[in-house]
Amino acid sequence: MKVAILAEGxxxxxxxxxxxxxxxxxxxxxxxxxxxxxxGRDAAECVGVGKDVPVVASVEDALARGATVLLIGTAAAGGxxxxxxxxxxxxxxxxxVEVWNGLHERVLADPALAAAAERGRAxxxxxxxPPADLPIGGHRVRREGARVVLTVGSDAAVGKMxxxxxxVAALRRAGERAEFVATGQTGIAIAGGGIAVDAVxxxxxxxxxxLMVCDAAERADWVVVEGQGSLTHPGFSGVTLGxxxxxxxxxxxxxxxxxxxxVKGYDDRQPLRTLREYVAMYEDAAAWRRPPGYPxxxxxxxxxxxxxxxxxxxxxxIQNAAAETGLPAADPVREGARGADRIxxxxxxxxxx
Amino acid sequence: MKVAILAEGxxxxxxxxxxxxxxxxxxxxxxxxxxxxxxGRDAAECVGVGKDVPVVASVEDALARGATVLLIGTAAAGGxxxxxxxxxxxxxxxxxVEVWNGLHERVLADPALAAAAERGRAxxxxxxxPPADLPIGGHRVRREGARVVLTVGSDAAVGKMxxxxxxVAALRRAGERAEFVATGQTGIAIAGGGIAVDAVxxxxxxxxxxLMVCDAAERADWVVVEGQGSLTHPGFSGVTLGxxxxxxxxxxxxxxxxxxxxVKGYDDRQPLRTLREYVAMYEDAAAWRRPPGYPxxxxxxxxxxxxxxxxxxxxxxIQNAAAETGLPAADPVREGARGADRIxxxxxxxxxx
Numbered sequence: 001m002k003v004a005i006l007a008e009g010x011x012x013x014x015x016x017x018x019x020x021x022x023x024x025x026x027x028x029x030x031x032x033x034x035x036x037x038x039x040g041r042d043a044a045e046c047v048g049v050g051k052d053v054p055v056v057a058s059v060e061d062a063l064a065r066g067a068t069v070l071l072i073g074t075a076a077a078g079g080x081x082x083x084x085x086x087x088x089x090x091x092x093x094x095x096x097v098e099v100w101n102g103l104h105e106r107v108l109a110d111p112a113l114a115a116a117a118e119r120g121r122a123x124x125x126x127x128x129x130p131p132a133d134l135p136i137g138g139h140r141v142r143r144e145g146a147r148v149v150l151t152v153g154s155d156a157a158v159g160k161m162x163x164x165x166x167x168v169a170a171l172r173r174a175g176e177r178a179e180f181v182a183t184g185q186t187g188i189a190i191a192g193g194g195i196a197v198d199a200v201x202x203x204x205x206x207x208x209x210x211l212m213v214c215d216a217a218e219r220a221d222w223v224v225v226e227g228q229g230s231l232t233h234p235g236f237s238g239v240t241l242g243x244x245x246x247x248x249x250x251x252x253x254x255x256x257x258x259x260x261x262x263v264k265g266y267d268d269r270q271p272l273r274t275l276r277e278y279v280a281m282y283e284d285a286a287a288w289r290r291p292p293g294y295p296x297x298x299x300x301x302x303x304x305x306x307x308x309x310x311x312x313x314x315x316x317x318i319q320n321a322a323a324e325t326g327l328p329a330a331d332p333v334r335e336g337a338r339g340a341d342r343i344x345x346x347x348x349x350x351x352x353x
Numbered sequence: 354m355k356v357a358i359l360a361e362g363x364x365x366x367x368x369x370x371x372x373x374x375x376x377x378x379x380x381x382x383x384x385x386x387x388x389x390x391x392x393g394r395d396a397a398e399c400v401g402v403g404k405d406v407p408v409v410a411s412v413e414d415a416l417a418r419g420a421t422v423l424l425i426g427t428a429a430a431g432g433x434x435x436x437x438x439x440x441x442x443x444x445x446x447x448x449x450v451e452v453w454n455g456l457h458e459r460v461l462a463d464p465a466l467a468a469a470a471e472r473g474r475a476x477x478x479x480x481x482x483p484p485a486d487l488p489i490g491g492h493r494v495r496r497e498g499a500r501v502v503l504t505v506g507s508d509a510a511v512g513k514m515x516x517x518x519x520x521v522a523a524l525r526r527a528g529e530r531a532e533f534v535a536t537g538q539t540g541i542a543i544a545g546g547g548i549a550v551d552a553v554x555x556x557x558x559x560x561x562x563x564l565m566v567c568d569a570a571e572r573a574d575w576v577v578v579e580g581q582g583s584l585t586h587p588g589f590s591g592v593t594l595g596x597x598x599x600x601x602x603x604x605x606x607x608x609x610x611x612x613x614x615x616v617k618g619y620d621d622r623q624p625l626r627t628l629r630e631y632v633a634m635y636e637d638a639a640a641w642r643r644p645p646g647y648p649x650x651x652x653x654x655x656x657x658x659x660x661x662x663x664x665x666x667x668x669x670x671i672q673n674a675a676a677e678t679g680l681p682a683a684d685p686v687r688e689g690a691r692g693a694d695r696i697x698x699x700x701x702x703x704x705x706x
Contacts, residue, residue, distance in 0.1 A: 077489050079556070104554065136430050138587025138619055201457060202558050203432070203551040205591040231594075232641045234491025238558040238595020245590045266491055270644055281641065288585045288634060291623055 003100075004032045004062035005073035008084050011035035011046050011055060013307065017157055018102055019073030021186040023050035025165050032062040033073065034088060048307065059088040063095060071100040071189060077235065077265055079104025079128075089113055093122040102127040102185025104199060127185040128199035130208065137206025137246040138289075146217035147351045150249035151227040151303065152282045154272050155264055156236055158257040159305035159333075160227040161187045163343070166303075166332035167253065168224045170344035173337065179220035181212045183243060187226045197246075198228055198239045205242025213247045221353070225249065231281050233263055234270055244282070245289040249297050250351045252286065253343055254278055254325070257305040258317040275302060275325050301346040302329040356453075357385045357415035358426035361437050364388035364399050364408060366660065370510055371455055372426030374539040376403035378518050385415040386426065387441060401660065412441040416448060424453040424542060430509075430588065430618055432457025432481075442466055446475040455480040455538025457552060480538040481552035483561065490559025490599040491642075499570035500704045503602035504580040504656065505635045507625050508617055509589055511610040512658035512686075513580040514540045516696070519656075519685035520606065521577045523697035526690065532573035534565045536596060540579045550599075551581055551592045558595025566600045574706070578602065584634050586616055587623055597635070598642040602650050604703045605639065606696055607631055607678070610658040611670040628655060628678050654699040655682040 003026070005019045011033055013020065023030055023043055030053050033043050039057035043050025056062050059070065070092040072085065081089075081103055089107065092099055093116035101107045107124045108114045117124060142148070149167065151160040164180055164187075171178035180187070182194025195208045209225070216223040225247045229236030256275060263270035273281070279299045286297040302321045306314035314334055322329035328346045330339030356379070358372045364386055366373065376383055376396055383406050386396050392410035396403025409415050412423065423445040425438065434442075434456055442460065445452055446469035454460045460477045461467045470477060495501070502520065504513040517533055517540075524531035533540070535547025548561045562578070569576040578600045582589030609628060616623035626634070632652045639650040655674045659667035667687055675682035681699045683692030 104556065136588040138616075138623065198554075198556040200555055201551075202553055202555045202592045202595065203457065203589060205555050206588050231638075234598055234642055235489040235559050236556060237598045237642065238591040238593075239555045240591075241584075241594040242555065242591020245587055263491075270491065270642075273641075281637075284634075284637065285584075288626075289587055289590065289623075 001028045001068055002031045002066045003028055003069045003071050004034060004065070004067035005030060005071050006034045006059065006085055006088055007073040008035050008088060009037050010074045011038050013047050016047055016074050018075050018186040018189065020047050020049055021161055022071065022073065022189055023047070023053065025190045031065040031067050032056045034059055034062050059091045063092065063097060067097060069098045069100055072102060075102060075185065081105045081107070081110070086110065086113065090116040093117040094120045096120040096122045098123045098125060100125045100127055100189060102189065104128060127188045128196040130195055130200040134200060134204035135207040135211060136203065137210045140210055140214050142214040142217040146220065147222050147251070148213055148217070148247055148249045149222065149224045149251050149253065149347055150244060150247050151225070151253050151255050152244070152299070153227055153230050153255040154275070154278050155257065155260055156229045156233055157264055158255050158260060159303065160255045162305070163253060163255050163303035163332055164224045164226045166340040167343055167347070170337065170340035171222050173341065174344060174348065176222050177220045178222035178224060179216045181216050181223055181225040183209065183226045183228055197243050198236065202238065205239055206246030209243045209246030227255070231285060232270070232273060234266065241285060244285055248289060249286065251347055252282055252297060252299045253301045253303050254282065254299050255303045255305065256321070257308070258314065259308045275321055279325055298350065299327065300350045301327050301343040303343060304329055304331045306331045306334050354381045354421055355384045355419050356381055356422045356424055357387060357412070357418070357420035358383060358424050359387045359412065359438055359441055360426040361388050361441060362390050363427045364391050366400050369400055369427050371428050371539040371542065373400050373402055374514055375424065375426065375542055376400070376406065378543045384418040384420050385409045387412055387415050412444045416445065416450060420450060422451045422453055425455060428455060428538065434458045434460070434463070439463065439466065443469040446470040447473045449473040449475045451476045451478060453478045453480060453542060455542065457481060480541045481549040483548055483553040487553060487557040488560040488564060489556065490563045493563055493567050495567040495570040499574055499576055500604070501566055501570070501576045501578060501600055501602045502604050502606065502700055503578045503597060503600050504606050504608050505597065505652070506580055506583050506608040507628070507631050508583045508610065508613055509586055510617055511608050511613060512656065513608045515658070516606060516608050516656035516685055517577045517579045519693040520696055520700070523690065523693035524575050526694065527697060527701065529575050530573045531575035531577060532569045534569050534576055534578040536562065536579045536581055550596050551589065555591065558592055559599030562596045562599030580608070584638060585623070585626060587619065594638060597638055601642060602639065604650060604700055605635055605652045606654045606656050607635065607652050608656045608658065609674070610661070611667065612661045628674055632678055651703065652680065653703045654680050654696040656696060657682055657684045659684045659687050
């Protein structure tokens with residue numbers, strides 16, 4: 001399988017979240033990124049990851065490099081397919097190339113794209129399409145002994161998926177059986193499975209999370225669940241709480257982007273709270289679903305995303321986050337294994353086997 | 354329009370929530386309730402409301418009484434159409450009678466029912482079908498001067514819709530321009546419009562609520578929003594928080610069923626919290642979405658549902674709720690206008706014009 005990523009006009013850190021996650025973590029080969037406004041560069045020059053992956057001007061160029069899958073690599077809130085993507089998608093489908101889509105809008109709902117897919121006999125994989133017959137949350141008990149970690153955040157798009165994947169890697173380095181549970185389109189593209197909890201019918205958010213977590217708990221001693229949104233997000237907080245209650249974590253890691261001071265996409269109208277307030281909020285909200293007598297689920301570490309600041313400021317930010325919360329803090333990307341191991345150690349101390 | 358209600362085998366207070374709400378509040382005529390296990394009685398004998406509405410043995414009997422609409426009057430968690438309902442639904446559709454369905458499962462997804470509807474040229478109104486192109490929450494500002502009330506609860510099915518409708522009536526008695534916002538299937542059947550926020554794609558819960566509230570605020574000075582679920586519900590808490598943040602109330606009313614001590618449908622595994630804890634929880638959660646500087650949204654009254662207890666116990670329960678919370682408490686059904694007026698007065702004192 002050779003994947004090309006479509007990010008026309010948007011292959012930049014702020015807008016190409018899916019592309020960046022896939023470039024960094026996917027187990028398959030990425031042969032090109034399509035963005036005519038940045039063609040000729042290397043992916044790493046544009047987004048800091050993807051060395052030697054060329055940015056090309058068109059889907060045709062990507063197909064010439066052997067792509068067998070075209071993945072939509074950007075995701076705007078609201079989840080519409082950008083109109084500028086439709087001709088490129090049609091080209092791929094006409095030629096029988098499979099399209100992976102993580103947006104809310106379905107590719108085949110566009111009659112022109114459906115016709116192209118039919119002509120090319122091309123498949124479409126809708127990463128956000130939920131399975132049928134989801135359960136209502138709260139009716140299944142997971143295997144005792146399995147420990148569940150949830151990454152929670154100050155906002156959407158602060159690095160919860162990245163932190164989750166790095167925590168899984170760190171736990172595995174420590175000899176633990178750890179499994180990643182993907183809850184969003186990028187994680188699903190990387191992991192090859194999962195349920196986009198923001199795309200299920202609202203009554204089933206918790207049930208979808210519980211289903212994935214209970215299944216993973218049969219195979220792993222550590223289940224690391226990718227969080228979504230934030231309890232303070234004016235649009236997505238319901239998904240955040242449903243996922244929190246459905247996954248019912250034993251322990252949480254708070255994720256934050258060092259330079260984020262208000263909710264992304266709301267023009268500074270929604271300032272973020274302090275990290276200490278987020279710790280209290282998530283611990284309170286987790287407790288609402290736990291019957292009395294259960295030990296509380298605590299936030300035990302901070303995963304800081306410092307991609308947008310200088311090296312010097314980054315380490316200051318990490319130290320400040322630790323001082324403010326009294327918790328271990330790390331940037332598991334910038335600091336590499338050392339950072340992720342610090343978080344994993346905090347988890348293993350909080351909930352030993 | 355003459356409506357018959359299908360509640361086969363389930364026309365009882367614990368299971369026929371939709372039927373009871375419609376019998377009490379709908380502006381249209383209900384000509385019969387279908388439940389062969391209770392046929393021959395009067396609806397009020399079975400559920401305490403619906404005097405002179407006969408319970409009949411079959412859909413045929415209901416049609417003989419002139420029904421032009423057949424409404425599914427029960428709702429199990431998970432939202433499947435009970436198999437025992439399918440033959441009755443087919444009879445109605447064959448004869449061209451419109452079916453109203455508030456369950457998650459769609460009537461026409463059943464091939465036999467789709468065929469019956471086609472033969473009878475019958476329409477199906479899916480009460481939970483969301484509109485297309487819902488917005489993400491947090492991007493629209495409502496008309497200044499409009500005050501938003503949200504009913505919140507200790508659990509699902511405690512009387513939030515009923516309290517909302519009684520509060521609207523009380524505000525209107527006081528000369529206020531008040532409007533009810535329906536967020537669930539029963540409220541939609543009664544009001545003739547609204548969006549079932551538990552049935553939208555999860556990313557759009559808050560956006561759907563905000564859309565309805567902002568629209569209603571153009572027409573009314575008081576917008577009374579029907580709450581859903583509970584922040585402590587293991588299945589539905591995500592819907593509850595999304596609705597809370599999307600409707601962004603100025604003031605809340607806490608609803609509780611006097612005899613409810615654990616989450617309904619979970620075999621006593623999930624005890625409820627105290628009313629004081631619920632007041633604190635909802636006020637905290639409401640504050641998460643309000644930018645600093647905005648006045649906090651407070652819970653200012655308790656609406657107690659005492660339908661399942663004796664007169665004497667009911668008044669004791671109302672007094673205890675008031676003493677525990679320090680707030681006015683009332684059962685707006687048992688106490689009638691006097692109870693609802695007490696709640697409405699608390700609202701008008703909290704947020705004067």
